[in-house]
Amino acid sequence: MITPPAGFRALPLSITQLSLAAVLQCGQSFRWNIFPLLSLASGTSGADNLHPTHEYRLCLRDRVVCLRQSLDTLFYRSVLPGPPLSRTLQDEREAETLAWLRDYFQLDVDLEALYEQWGKRDSVFMNRQQRFSGIRVLRQDPFENLISFICSSNNNIARITKMVKALCRQYSPALIALPSPALTDDDSNDPSTQELTEAYHPFPPPSALAAPEVASTLRGLGFGYRAEFIQRTAQMLVEAHGVAASESGVEPAEKWLHSLRKMSTSDAREELLKFVGVGRKVADCVLLMSLDKREVIPVDTHVHQIAMKHYGVSGSSKAKSNMTPKLYDEVSSKLAAVWGDYAGWAHLVLFTSDLKSFSSYGLSTTAAFPKAQPDVKITSRQRKSVLATPSATPSPAGKRKRKQVQEATVAIIANEKVESSSTQHSDVELPALDDSSMADRVKRRRRVKVTIAAVALK
DNA sequence: ATCGGACCCCCG
DNA sequence: GGGGGTCCGA
Numbered sequence A: 001m002i003t004p005p006a007g008f009r010a011l012p013l014s015i016t017q018l019s020l021a022a023v024l025q026c027g028q029s030f031r032w033n034i035f036p037l038l039s040l041a042s043g044t045s046g047a048d049n050l051h052p053t054h055e056y057r058l059c060l061r062d063r064v065v066c067l068r069q070s071l072d073t074l075f076y077r078s079v080l081p082g083p084p085l086s087r088t089l090q091d092e093r094e095a096e097t098l099a100w101l102r103d104y105f106q107l108d109v110d111l112e113a114l115y116e117q118w119g120k121r122d123s124v125f126m127n128r129q130q131r132f133s134g135i136r137v138l139r140q141d142p143f144e145n146l147i148s149f150i151c152s153s154n155n156n157i158a159r160i161t162k163m164v165k166a167l168c169r170q171y172s173p174a175l176i177a178l179p180s181p182a183l184t185d186d187d188s189n190d191p192s193t194q195e196l197t198e199a200y201h202p203f204p205p206p207s208a209l210a211a212p213e214v215a216s217t218l219r220g221l222g223f224g225y226r227a228e229f230i231q232r233t234a235q236m237l238v239e240a241h242g243v244a245a246s247e248s249g250v251e252p253a254e255k256w257l258h259s260l261r262k263m264s265t266s267d268a269r270e271e272l273l274k275f276v277g278v279g280r281k282v283a284d285c286v287l288l289m290s291l292d293k294r295e296v297i298p299v300d301t302h303v304h305q306i307a308m309k310h311y312g313v314s315g316s317s318k319a320k321s322n323m324t325p326k327l328y329d330e331v332s333s334k335l336a337a338v339w340g341d342y343a344g345w346a347h348l349v350l351f352t353s354d355l356k357s358f359s360s361y362g363l364s365t366t367a368a369f370p371k372a373q374p375d376v377k378i379t380s381r382q383r384k385s386v387l388a389t390p391s392a393t394p395s396p397a398g399k400r401k402r403k404q405v406q407e408a409t410v411a412i413i414a415n416e417k418v419e420s421s422s423t424q425h426s427d428v429e430l431p432a433l434d435d436s437s438m439a440d441r442v443k444r445r446r447r448v449k450v451t452i453a454a455v456a457l458k
Numbered sequence B: 001a002t003c004g005g006a007c008c009c010c011c012g
Numbered sequence C: 001g002g003g004g005g006t007c008c009g010a
Helices: A087-104 A111-121 A123-132 A142-150 A157-171 A213-220 A226-241 A252-262 A265-272 A280-290 A301-310 A325-354 A380-388 A395-414 A440-457
Strands: A009-012 A033-036 A054-059 A064-069 A073-079 A176-179 A197-200
Touching: A009 A087, A064 A087, A073 A087, A111 A123, A111 A325, A123 A325, A142 A157, A142 A226, A142 A252, A142 A280, A157 A213, A213 A226, A226 A252, A252 A265, A265 A280, A280 A325, A301 A325
Parallel strands: none
Antiparallel strands: A009 A073, A033 A054, A054 A064, A064 A073, A176 A197
């Protein structure tokens, strides 16, 4: 095991048990910030497969959790607002963070054992498992999960991500501002390459979204018809359960949503379907991803396609028939029969392996982890000269540029080189590129950063 | 009960 | 035109 990056603690964990690159971008959660780390350390080869290539950050209620990953280790640290903590207190906080990680990533579930079972039962799965290891279901906060998936109708991952982040910025105060991670370790002492800070917002509580004017505000933020759904759902929750202040800062409505974990799947589903903007598919996503209903398979057009292609579900692959309740049940029960009691987890592996953003993901031998980080031989001086001449992307040409940059990012994540002429579209957005609250310098810097990566890939 | 159509916005 | 749907009215 390599020594942890400064400030990080190490948790031994095989990348085949958890692949952050896959799990955090496959459309379960939409709030993680992702930072490429380019190993440009002069004199050493960056492509050793052992050092993390990305940092991932999520803002919780009271802290920002930062993660990095290598083949056999998960590195974690958390940052809290306020003055620096004593050593003892810091240890205590990190112990809490570790407990949160175990819960959020459901680390007690042996994913490799599940893959083995699924492979035995299903030849289609067998064909993909090697290339798509480490894909597991998260155990998310139910309220965040519910609101996020109300946003998902007629939508794609990139826009959902944008919307959820805008929602947090609008309706929850920033917990803390943090600089993005240094490009490389040797950058941390170099003021000229110091990264800029950005604010981290937790997900807002139900009471913050319940006021009637929230609907029009969200419309203004580009939520479309989902704006009313979100406001009305939050209002229903608040009216049914109140906003009584409690010690923990957790609202009664949130506690009630948590309590659905103890209900049967069908009872919990029935409760979720009462909300506006929540149909069968969204309800099933919440059941699977935050309410412990591991057997539930959310059926969308994509899963429908998979079921028709590989599992003998009726309908022609080009017929865009509307998803009727009857068809939904047919798809769902057929796949459930194949995969067993963790069917929802198996579905996520297949779903992710079919995502366009991940379509090149599997071609490497160790797909769970970006294999060969580009072996960049850029001197510190060269790097600075690149940074000093940001291409002032004008809008028409800039759009294409951005597309290429996005593809390059996906390629890094997916551990696969992309041809510049690739027609693949990207579902994974480049963090903060469209963040209107961010200074232009930040955008430029970010773009430049990835441009380096694109160059390195050639 | 089942069946289309509209819906808001973004992007190819 | 279509996208990880849902609502509403025949």
